[in-house]
Amino acid sequence: MPPEVCLREAVHPSDRDAVRRIVTDSGFFTAAEVDVAVELVDERLAKGEASGYEFLFADQDGAVAGYACYGEIACTVGSYDLYWVAVDPALQRQGLGRRLVDEVERRIAERQGRKAYIETSSRALYEPTRQFYLRCGYREVARFPDFYAPEDDKVVYEKSLSR
Amino acid sequence: MPPEVCLREAVHPSDRDAVRRIVTDSGFFTAAEVDVAVELVDERLAKGEASGYEFLFADQDGAVAGYACYGEIACTVGSYDLYWVAVDPALQRQGLGRRLVDEVERRIAERQGRKAYIETSSRALYEPTRQFYLRCGYREVARFPDFYAPEDDKVVYEKSLSR
Numbered sequence: 001m002p003p004e005v006c007l008r009e010a011v012h013p014s015d016r017d018a019v020r021r022i023v024t025d026s027g028f029f030t031a032a033e034v035d036v037a038v039e040l041v042d043e044r045l046a047k048g049e050a051s052g053y054e055f056l057f058a059d060q061d062g063a064v065a066g067y068a069c070y071g072e073i074a075c076t077v078g079s080y081d082l083y084w085v086a087v088d089p090a091l092q093r094q095g096l097g098r099r100l101v102d103e104v105e106r107r108i109a110e111r112q113g114r115k116a117y118i119e120t121s122s123r124a125l126y127e128p129t130r131q132f133y134l135r136c137g138y139r140e141v142a143r144f145p146d147f148y149a150p151e152d153d154k155v156v157y158e159k160s161l162s163r
Numbered sequence: 164m165p166p167e168v169c170l171r172e173a174v175h176p177s178d179r180d181a182v183r184r185i186v187t188d189s190g191f192f193t194a195a196e197v198d199v200a201v202e203l204v205d206e207r208l209a210k211g212e213a214s215g216y217e218f219l220f221a222d223q224d225g226a227v228a229g230y231a232c233y234g235e236i237a238c239t240v241g242s243y244d245l246y247w248v249a250v251d252p253a254l255q256r257q258g259l260g261r262r263l264v265d266e267v268e269r270r271i272a273e274r275q276g277r278k279a280y281i282e283t284s285s286r287a288l289y290e291p292t293r294q295f296y297l298r299c300g301y302r303e304v305a306r307f308p309d310f311y312a313p314e315d316d317k318v319v320y321e322k323s324l325s326r
Contacts, residue, residue: 033238075196077312115309142305144321146278149240158307 005096006059007103011044015057018064022086028125037084040069053083056104058096065091068100070108070116078114085118101136109161116161117141122153133157168259169222170266174207178220181227185249191288200247203232216246219267221259228254231263233271233279241277248281264299272324279324280304285316296320 016038023029023037043051052071057064066087073079082104087096108116118133120126122143138157147154179201186192186200206214215234220227229250236242245267250259271279281296283289285306301320310317 030238036237073310074199075193076310079310114313117307141307142319144280144304144319147236147239147242150277156305156307 003060005065005099008057008059009055011041011055011057013045015055015064015067016041016045018057019067019086022064022066022088023084025089026086027089028086028129037069037086040083054107056100056107058087058100060091064088066096066100068104070104072111072113073117078112080108080113080116082116082118097132098136105159105161113161116159118157120155120157121148122155130155130157166223168228168262171220171222172218174204174218174220176208178218178227178230179204179208181220182230182249185227185229185251186247188252189249190252191249191292200232200249203246217270219263219270221250221263223254227251229259229263231267233267235274235276236280241275243271243276243279245279245281260295261299268322268324276324279322281320283318283320284311285318293318293320 019041020034020038023034029037040051040053041055044053044055052074054070056068056070058066067084068082068086069084070080070082073081082101085097085100085104087100105116116138118138120129120133134157136159138159140155141158142154142156144154144156146152182204183197183201186197192200203214203216204218207216207218215237217233219231219233221229230247231245231249232247233243233245236244245264248260248263248267250263268279279301281301283292283296297320299322301322303318304321305317305319307317307319309315
């Protein structure tokens with residue numbers, strides 16, 4: 001029987017280190033991106049809901065196994081960015097990422113959210129990431145050539161959420 | 164002879180009120196968007212360059228006639244967002260908006276910036292805005308259906324900057 005996963009929305013100071021560990025270990029993110037991931041935790045800890053950043057943590061055996069960070073996009077009515085979804089590499093391939101995405105979408109829809117957006121890079125490294133988003137029901141809605149750097153496009157995925 | 168325009172990059176506390184006045188009077192922005200415009204001034208005043216927000220003010224006859232706010236996009240190499248360009252309605256049609264955009268692009272290129280992006284709404288109200296960006300040499304690179312609200316798409320313009 002797989003170990004039980006506990007989802008929680010409350011953010012704890014210890015999540016700073018957990019987020020840094022998971023995002024670093026995933027191997028998908030640059031040092032600057034890791035810093036941004038931790039900054040969003042700090043913003044949430046400092047400002048609470050006013051930060052605009054919502055979190056969903058998946059705890060397993062007393063440690064953070066994965067998390068998602070999302071928030072309503074300023075000056076929109078019901079459009080949300082899914083900023084981060086990351087799972088401890090040792091605990092991947094158990095459906096945890098998919099569960100986090102599903103649960104985030106449910107929470108967005110409960111708040112009358114209409115749209116969820118996810119951005120990623122066009123680089124080959126992120127091919128599994130892009131396939132994951134497609135499996136989750138997202139569609140590619142935009143592509144920005146050379147956005148992150150020369151030869152590194154931004155690809156934006158979108159999903160319309162039903163209420 | 165038209166009154167002399169003085170460009171400055173330094174942000175003063177009095178610019179909070181100037182930005183609120185110009186952005187409100189332009190008639191193009193919602194109350195929430197006006198608040199965001201002022202928040203960016205506050206961020207810059209509080210954190211300086213670390214805010215990530217750069218400003219360019221156009222002063223005329225001792226008052227702010229228009230301004231632009233821009234910044235490098237986190238986790239990119241040389242991609243910049245042009246967050247705001249606004250000109251006092253009483254002082255429009257004198258080429259001030261175009262001058263602000265040109266001067267911002269020059270500053271971005273000097274910092275090895277490669278790309279400038281501007282986002283706006285698809286609503287009819289913003290047709291002159293979109294025409295202005297096209298005249299400035301921007302091209303539509305993406306469109307997000309129903310992004311701001313139902314029937315209100317986000318349109319993204321892009322310009323590649325030469326050094």
